[in-house]
Amino acid sequence: MARIGVFVCHCGENIAATVDCEKVAKACAQLPGVAYSIDYKYMCSDPGQNLIREAIKEKNLTGVVVAACSPRMHEPTFRRACAEAGLNPYLCEMANIREHCSWVHPKSEETTLKAIDIVKTIIAKVRKNQPLYPIKVPVTKTALVIGGGIAGIQAALDIANAGHRVILVEKEPSIGGHMAQLSETFPTLDCSQCILTPRMVEVAQHPSITLYTYAEVESLTGFIGNFVARIRKKAKSIDEKLCTGCGECVNACPIKKIPSEFNMGLGTRPAIYIPFPQAVPNKPVIDRSRCTYFRTGKCRFCESKCPTKAIRFDQNDEVINVQVGAVVVATGFTVLESTFFPEYGYGQYKDVVTGLQFERILSASGPTLGEVRRPSDGAIPKKVVFITCAGSRDPAKGIEYCSKICCMYTAKHAMLYKHKVHDGQAYVFYMDIRATGKGYDEFVRRAIEEDHVKYIRGRVSRVYERNGKIVVCGADTLLGAEPVEIEADMVVLATAGVANPGAEELAQALHISYDRHRFFTEAHPKLRPVETNTAGIFLAGACQSPKDIPESVGQASATASKVVALFSRDELTREPIVAVVNRCAPPLYSTCVGCFMCQTACPYSAIEREELRTRDGTLVKTVARVNPGLCQGCGTCVAFCRSKSIDLQGYSNEQMYAEVVELFAE
Amino acid sequence: MLQDQKYRSTLSGTLYSKLGIHVERCYQCGKCSAGCPAASAMDLKPSIILRMLQVENERYDREVLQSYTIWLCLSCHTCSTRCPMEIDIPRVMDVLRSESLRQNLIHPRAKDIVAFHVSFLNTIKRFGRLWEVGMIVEYKIRTRHFFQDVLLAPVLFLKGKLTVVPHKCVSIKQLFTWKKQESSL
Numbered sequence: 001m002a003r004i005g006v007f008v009c010h011c012g013e014n015i016a017a018t019v020d021c022e023k024v025a026k027a028c029a030q031l032p033g034v035a036y037s038i039d040y041k042y043m044c045s046d047p048g049q050n051l052i053r054e055a056i057k058e059k060n061l062t063g064v065v066v067a068a069c070s071p072r073m074h075e076p077t078f079r080r081a082c083a084e085a086g087l088n089p090y091l092c093e094m095a096n097i098r099e100h101c102s103w104v105h106p107k108s109e110e111t112t113l114k115a116i117d118i119v120k121t122i123i124a125k126v127r128k129n130q131p132l133y134p135i136k137v138p139v140t141k142t143a144l145v146i147g148g149g150i151a152g153i154q155a156a157l158d159i160a161n162a163g164h165r166v167i168l169v170e171k172e173p174s175i176g177g178h179m180a181q182l183s184e185t186f187p188t189l190d191c192s193q194c195i196l197t198p199r200m201v202e203v204a205q206h207p208s209i210t211l212y213t214y215a216e217v218e219s220l221t222g223f224i225g226n227f228v229a230r231i232r233k234k235a236k237s238i239d240e241k242l243c244t245g246c247g248e249c250v251n252a253c254p255i256k257k258i259p260s261e262f263n264m265g266l267g268t269r270p271a272i273y274i275p276f277p278q279a280v281p282n283k284p285v286i287d288r289s290r291c292t293y294f295r296t297g298k299c300r301f302c303e304s305k306c307p308t309k310a311i312r313f314d315q316n317d318e319v320i321n322v323q324v325g326a327v328v329v330a331t332g333f334t335v336l337e338s339t340f341f342p343e344y345g346y347g348q349y350k351d352v353v354t355g356l357q358f359e360r361i362l363s364a365s366g367p368t369l370g371e372v373r374r375p376s377d378g379a380i381p382k383k384v385v386f387i388t389c390a391g392s393r394d395p396a397k398g399i400e401y402c403s404k405i406c407c408m409y410t411a412k413h414a415m416l417y418k419h420k421v422h423d424g425q426a427y428v429f430y431m432d433i434r435a436t437g438k439g440y441d442e443f444v445r446r447a448i449e450e451d452h453v454k455y456i457r458g459r460v461s462r463v464y465e466r467n468g469k470i471v472v473c474g475a476d477t478l479l480g481a482e483p484v485e486i487e488a489d490m491v492v493l494a495t496a497g498v499a500n501p502g503a504e505e506l507a508q509a510l511h512i513s514y515d516r517h518r519f520f521t522e523a524h525p526k527l528r529p530v531e532t533n534t535a536g537i538f539l540a541g542a543c544q545s546p547k548d549i550p551e552s553v554g555q556a557s558a559t560a561s562k563v564v565a566l567f568s569r570d571e572l573t574r575e576p577i578v579a580v581v582n583r584c585a586p587p588l589y590s591t592c593v594g595c596f597m598c599q600t601a602c603p604y605s606a607i608e609r610e611e612l613r614t615r616d617g618t619l620v621k622t623v624a625r626v627n628p629g630l631c632q633g634c635g636t637c638v639a640f641c642r643s644k645s646i647d648l649q650g651y652s653n654e655q656m657y658a659e660v661v662e663l664f665a666e
Numbered sequence: 667m668l669q670d671q672k673y674r675s676t677l678s679g680t681l682y683s684k685l686g687i688h689v690e691r692c693y694q695c696g697k698c699s700a701g702c703p704a705a706s707a708m709d710l711k712p713s714i715i716l717r718m719l720q721v722e723n724e725r726y727d728r729e730v731l732q733s734y735t736i737w738l739c740l741s742c743h744t745c746s747t748r749c750p751m752e753i754d755i756p757r758v759m760d761v762l763r764s765e766s767l768r769q770n771l772i773h774p775r776a777k778d779i780v781a782f783h784v785s786f787l788n789t790i791k792r793f794g795r796l797w798e799v800g801m802i803v804e805y806k807i808r809t810r811h812f813f814q815d816v817l818l819a820p821v822l823f824l825k826g827k828l829t830v831v832p833h834k835c836v837s838i839k840q841l842f843t844w845k846k847q848e849s850s851l
Contacts, residue, residue, distance in 0.1 A: 449690045454720070457694075478694050478717045479726075 002127045003035035005061040006119060007052055008097075009043035009068035015098050016041075018107040019115045024067065024097070027116045033127050035059050044074050049081040056085035063126040067095040067119045088131035090576070090650060095122040117663060124662035128655045132576040137629045139225035140325035141567045142167065146217050146506075149177020150549055151541025151556040152330035153199050158560030159328075160208040164567050167322055168203060169231055170213045172261075174279035175200055177332055178542075181262060183362035183370075185549060186412040187443035193278060193365065200280040214285055218319070220510045221605060223630040224536030225325045225572050235315040237272075237286035242310035245282040249302035249311065250274060258290050260367075264357040266375055267367035272302050276365060286311075326536050326563040329520060330556060331506060333542035336391045336399075336495035344390070344463040344493060350376040351470055352463060352491045355409055362416050372420045374490045381489030384417055385472045386410045386428045387460045391496030393431065399496045401517065403546045406494035407434045411444045413492060414453040426453045427486055429460050429474050437550070456484055463491055497546030511604065512537055519545050530558045534604075538562050577650045578631035579606075579638060581624050592623035592645040598637035599624065606630035607637060676722040677730060677765065684761050691751040692716040698745035698755055708735040709773075712745055712755055715762075731766040735759075737776035781808035794835020799828050 006028040010016035021039040029037035036059045040048050043066055055061060064087065066078045071094040079089035097115040105111040141164050145156045148170030156168045168175070180200075182192035203209055215233040222228045238249075253270035260269040262276050269275075271291040274284045292299035293313060303311040335356050339347035351374045353361070364370035374381045388410050392403040407430070414426040433455070435441040447453045458481070460474040469487040476482045499518035500506075507514040512532040513521040520543050523531040530538050538559035541552040566572075581592050589612050599607040610625035626637070626646070635648045647653055674682075678689045692713070699711035710718070710733045718726040730736070739759040746754045766772055772780055785804040789797045806812050822828045 445691075445693075448693075449688055452690060454722075476717075476721070479714065479721070 002033040002063055003059060003061050004033050004063040004065060004123055004126055005052070005055045005059060006034055006037040006123065007043055007048075007055075007064065007066045007068075008037070008039040008119070009048070009066065010039065010041045011068060011098055011102075012042065015068070015102040015115075018102045018105055018111050019097060020112045021115075023112055024115050024119060028065075028067075028119050028123065031120060031123055033063075034123060035061060043068050044077055049077070052078065052081050053085040056082065056087050061087065062091065063129055064092040065095055065119060065122050065126055066092065067097045067115070067122075069098040070094075070096050088133075090132035091126065091129050093122050093126050093129065095119045121659040121662045124658040125655045128652070128658050130649075132649055135574045135576050135578065135628045136571045137223070137225050137574065138571050139567060139569060140227075140323045141165065142322070142324045143326045143328060143563050143567075144169065144217070144227070144229050144322065144324040145328045145330060147177070147330035147332055147541070147543065148172075148175030148203070148211075148213065149330060149332045149541060149552075150179040150196065150199075151332070151543075151552040152177070152328070153196075153203055154553045154556035155328045155330055155540050155560045155563075156203055156209055157199065157206065158557050159563050160206050162560070162564040162567075164208065164564065166206075166209045167229075167231075167324065168209055168211050169215050169217055170211070171216045172275065173214050173236070173273075173285040174275045174281070175203060175211070175213060176276075176278075176280065178356070179549060180276060180278070181264070181356060181363070182359050183364070183366070184412065184416060186408045187437070187439040189412070189416075191364075193363075197278045197280075200278070204280045211281070213281060217506070218509065220327065223604075223606075223627070225566070226629060227324045227327060227536065229322050229324055229327070231320050231322060233318040233320065235288070235312075235317050236283075237288065237291075237312055237315050238284060239310045239312050239315075240281070240283055242308045243283045243306075244308055244310075245274070245284075246307065247274065247284070248305045248307060250284055252301045252305035254299065254301055255290060255292055258287065263360045263367050264354065266353075266357055266360050278365075286313075326538065326566050327510065328538050328540055328556075328559045328563065329506075329510065329512065329532075329543055330540040330552075330559075331500055331503065331543040333497045333519075333546055334500050335497055338493055338495065340391060340397075340495065341493065343461065344387070344491070345465075349463070349465055349470055349491070350374075351381070351489065352493065355406065355413065355492060355494045358413055358492045359409075362413070362420070370420075372417055372424075379489070380421055380424075382421070382424050383486065383488045384414075384424065384426050384490045384492060385460075385470075385486055385488040386414055386426065386492045386494065387463075387472070388428065388430045388494040389459065390493035391498075392494075394496075399498070399517070401545070402434060403494075403497040404434070405497060405546055405548045407432075408437070408440055408443070408548065410492075410494045411435070411447040411453070415447045415451050418447075418451040418453065426451075427472075427488070428453055428455045429458055429472075430455060431457070431459060437548070458484070497542065500543070503543065510534070510537060519543065530555055530562060536566065574629070575633070576628075577633040577648065578628045579626045579633065579635065579646050579648050581626060582645050582647065589620055590623045590645060591643050592641075593643050594622045594624065595642060596624060597640045597642060598646060601636045601640040603634065603636065604630050604632050606632075674722070676719075676724075677727040677762070678719045678722055680765065681719070681758055681761055685754070685757050687754060687758060689716055689719040689753070689758070691753055692720065693751060695750060697748050697750065701744045701748050703742060703744065704738045704740055708738050709733055710735045712739075712759075716753070716755070716758075719758075728771065730762060731769060731771040732773055734773040734775055736762040736766060737773060737779045778809050778811070781805055784808065789832075791838075793832045794838040795833060797829070797832035798822075799830065800832060 008021045008025045010021050025037045025039040036055050042048050064082055075094050079092050082092040083089040095118050097118050101115045143159045143166050145152045145168045156166045160166045179196050185192050214236050215231050218230045218232050220229050249272050253272045255271040257268050259265040260267040272284050272286045288294040338352050345352050360366040388406050391399050417426050435444045456476050458475040458477045462473045464471050470491050472486045472488050474484045476484050503518040512534050515521050520539050522529045523533050540556040540559045583590050606627045608625045611622050612620045638646050638648050681687050696713045699705050699713040718730050736759050741756040785801045789801045
């Protein structure tokens with residue numbers, strides 16, 4: 001016979017103002033199985049908890065019901081109190097008579113009756129409760145960092161410097177990401193590559209970091225502490241051990257007119273290439289879709305020039321499985337192309353470029369070697385118009401968010417342009433200037449006051465070509481929306497930052513959620529900004545939303561601290577609220593019929609196949625088994641199971657039925 | 667960078683060379699227009715004047731010099747005490763008025779105001795200090811408003827505010843040396 005203790009909390013006036021707590025306690029004392037029932041002003045206070053502890057010992061209770069607030073609030077408190085008194089914590093349940101009753105109803109007899117009903121259902125559940133024990137899972141102390149931009153680099157270095165192994169996967173031939181493409185950085189105007197490349201080299205040389213470039217994560221299975229990642233190392237077509245990075249092959253390649261991805265299509269590269277001079281690793285790869293040999297079977301010029309015979313045309317993609325304990329996703333973002341904008345010429349005007357292209361034009365390592373020359377004819381533009389919010393904050397284009405970085409980089413662009421072309425004039429069309437970082441507004445004011453960049457508040461309606469000039473039509477809303485027409489030599493669109501093309505597929509492969517803009521979603525926008533909803537997977541950088549460098553680095557370090565905290569323990573404890581497939585005596589062994597409907601329904605891939613064998617090894621039947629490490633206790637499999645063989649521990653069918661039946665029993 | 671602005675031929679260039687004031691500093695918060703006691707009568711609010719100066723084209727410069735606003739400004743300094751960017755707007759207005767006079771772009775409704783300024787300055791130049799009767803007579807001749815406010819005269823006269831004979835300053839020449847120095851610049 002169960003001996004249940006009921007503890008009714010007044011929560012000050014929160015419950016007692018509308019519910020007669022004393023009456024609830026008295027009514028519950030009459031119920032079968034209730035050995036003790038009492039009310040108290042603050043159950044969560046120390047004396048309140050002591051009341052529970054002492055009652056458990058004195059009355060030898062086998063179950064506890066605390067009628068108080070939401071279990072989200074104080075369930076851990078009361079379960080801990082029970083555990084301290086020697087009762088299995090999972091025999092303690094909370095009846096929510098605050099949020100579900102006292103707060104939402106006026107003071108009346110009926111409110112008290114409802115409170116009694118709520119407590120009654122939970123008492124019925126607790127009668128069926130079984131002791132449960134936390135699940136322990138081991139931790140593999142290796143982290144997988146996906147993406148080798150500044151966020152990925154920072155996360156990898158921080159984790160590695162804390163003494164753990166890191167596998168860094170980058171899909172491009174070199175790490176560095178977008179930051180390597182930038183000319184200078186706001187608000188200090190220090191050279192982007194100069195501050196980034198030492199970090200890149202540090203990654204390459206770090207003994208704890210394994211770097212896989214030109215590789216992609218194909219799938220991720222397992223659970224926190226015990227993931228298995230499948231990584232496809234695309235064939236670079238060179239033997240990295242032999243290659244010295246001399247670049248003879250790059251010079252030898254006859255195909256030279258391939259638009260360079262690193263230069264955003266403004267420069268060219270051969271089919272065998274190193275993306276940029278400071279690349280890490282500084283070894284070329286063959287772009288097989290462009291290489292003459294792979295297309296026609298002839299050429300092999302590079303092979304003949306290679307002094308170390310490092311070219312491997314017969315190399316295959318290599319797929320490896322690695323065991324990792326935590327994953328940091330830092331896959332970054334991309335910017336909209338100018339072809340996205342019909343009103344700005346659909347990308348048909350060569351001198352209408354994106355912000356990232358302008359970065360390359362300004363960069364000393366760029367296609368113009370740092371001279372500001374426009375793409376169409378190489379002339380130095382004397383009038384440059386910068387258009388901010390190109391795509392951003394434009395619900396009609398499907399992007400209602402602010403891309404956050406454009407205000408700042410546009411001010412930087414305009415400033416750098418003025419520093420390089422002294423007699424030039426820069427115009428910026430803006431909607432608002434969002435300069436909210438340290439030293440950011442001062443930076444924008446400097447562009448306006450010292451470099452005389454003309455800021456015009458208004459959105460550009462149209463860009464068209466007239467007599468070799470690009471005419472920008474806008475309005476100055478600060479002068480009563482007076483139309484403004486500027487005959488420019490060049491137009492720079494601060495196009496919206498958007499998620500990477502493969503973001504959706506990656507999110508599905510990793511089982512993490514993403515929003516409708518395909519940016520990965522954090523577990524809580526304020527309090528868990530670097531975690532995902534999947535335990536053990538963290539987010540850093542612009543894959544979550546557009547971010548500038550300091551923010552990305554900050555977030556990367558935050559993820560690193562989360563990973564290091566995870567790795568600080570040898571095993572993890574988890575709540576035992578997981579599904580289990582039943583087992584019973586032979587000849588049945590389990591009521592599971594092995595239909596594996598549950599396997600298709602499980603969102604966490606937690607259902608495995610288990611072969612039941614007799615002692616002599618003959619196969620009896622194949623049944624489902626829930627991996628307790630992966631199971632998140634959602635209960636979908638329970639609902640799907642045709643033979644009612646799966647139950648959720650702590651929320652079993654029997655317990656749920658008991659609750660419902662109690663509610664209608666009279 | 668600051669050098670080239672000195673030689674710009676626009677009004678903001680003039681303002682910079684004469685006063686060292688950057689109109690670019692204005693970020694269009696509108697606090698000057700919000701607080702200006704004369705704003706309701708102005709055709710262009712003070713913040714709009716500054717925006718027009720920022721654009722730096724001939725059309726807006728001309729519109730600014732032709733505006734009524736620059737003559738209505740009382741130089742009460744409410745705007746400049748409140749301006750977060752510390753732009754001395756009354757001094758800007760002063761330069762705009764003198765430019766407007768120089769280029770003869772005075773707003774038609776501002777003719778009386780200009781007549782008053784000229785009459786006032788003329789008596790100062792002549793006597794070194796204000797002589798009300800002389801100024802009023804000149805003002806009335808210039809504006810031809812002979813009978814405007816004329817009934818106030820006897821009261822003022824009885825209170826000793828209107829003196830028939832002007833008091834003359836001892837060293838008017840000295841008083842105006844700054845004027846000559848400025849014109850020689």
